[in-house]
Amino acid sequence: MIAILMGGNSAERKISLKSGEAVYKALKNQQVDCFKFDWDGDNLDKLWSKTFDSAFIILHGRGGEDGFIQKQLENRNIIYTGSDSKSSANSMNKYLSKQIWQRVGLPLAPSVLANKTAFVPDINFPLPWAVKPVCEGSSIGISKVVQTDQLQAALELAWRYDDQVLIEQWIVGGEYTAAIVGKKMLPVIKIISQQAFYNYDSKYHANDTQYICPCELDSAQEQQLQKIALEAFESIGASGWGRIDFIIDANNNPYLLEINTVPGMTSHSLVPMAAKAAGINFEELVRQIIHES
Structure with missing residues (x-):
């Protein structure tokens, strides 16, 4: 039995609920025993009263990506999808993640x-x-x-x-994202927002945000971005699946922006989009994420 942990009490609650519904439907379509659990930040006792073998974490933001829920599951020896509590905490903290990447020589804006x-x-x-x-x-x-x-x-x-x-x-340039499932890099996506930058509205509400895949980089540039993304992912201790965001300036220099250890899984989300470009449908993507846990 898989518990799909969704909702949360972060600023990203609404998106998490949408992501959780999509994951739930994908598992149900494959006859997988699962249930949805809407964590509101104060009802974990209800979760522990249920019987389940593993958890699919689709909680975005605080509580879900900062190591909190991971630590709770670790304390109970329950396996779960994605990165462990320590790497989740380091990933969520943009300052700490930049310090880690700086030590291994990855390209960062000051x-x-x-x-x-x-x-x-x-x-x-x-x-x-x-x-x-x-x-x-x-x-x-x-x-x-x-x-x-x-x-x-x-x-x-x-x-x-x-x-x-x-x-x-602020690095002026094109926005790109590279998704990872296991140790496999998915095709890079170029993002063109009509807003001042790729903000919350561009990500989840706007219908004029463009997602270009293939990403219009040449093969060597795309491979370089994927190589940096994988090094960023592994150096921070992340595992399972995730997404790395970049800016590439006018001189073709890439800059790491941030890592997402529980990316969105909605109709507007980038990991399912990249997976589709690699010939992986949504249901198979969900299976692969579970397999990597």
Whole structure:
């Protein structure tokens, strides 16, 4: 019996519920014994009262991608999909993940950390800047700062979601994402948003966001991106499945943005899209994710 853990109490709850429904239908279509469990942040006792052998984690954001639910399952020796509690925590924290990637020499935009209770550090890289909560997903709380007098408002928005905020040089270029299932790289997707950047609305609501796959990079460039993505995934200790996001600037230099250890599985989601381009339908994708747990 598989418990599909969905919902949560993060800013990404609605998307998690959609992802969970899609996974549930895919498993039911394959006659797999499973049930949906809507975790609201305060009802885990109800989950532990149920009988199940494993868990499919499709909780996005805090609670689901930061190692919390993984640790609860580990404490009960229940197997689950995706990365373990430690690597999930490192992945969710954009500052920690950048530190890990910097140590192994992966390409990153310069950044500084701003704490809510301390002075904002000196920023010694040029505008524009991306201001983002350290532990939040789906581009929630992110602002683009093009002049310094916009910084305070951007920080205040980001601090609604986290006491720590990353101020990062905004790299102008094309947006790409590389998905991983097991150790297999899926085709890279190019993302063209009609918004200022690929924000929450572009990801989940807009119908004019374009997803290009094949991604229009030549074979060598795509393979380079996949190689960096796999190294980023493995260096942080991630496993099972995930997605790595990039920017490629006008000089064809790639920059790592972030890692997603529980990516979306909705109709707008990128991992199912990449899998489809590789000849893997949604039901097979779900099976592969379970197989890798």
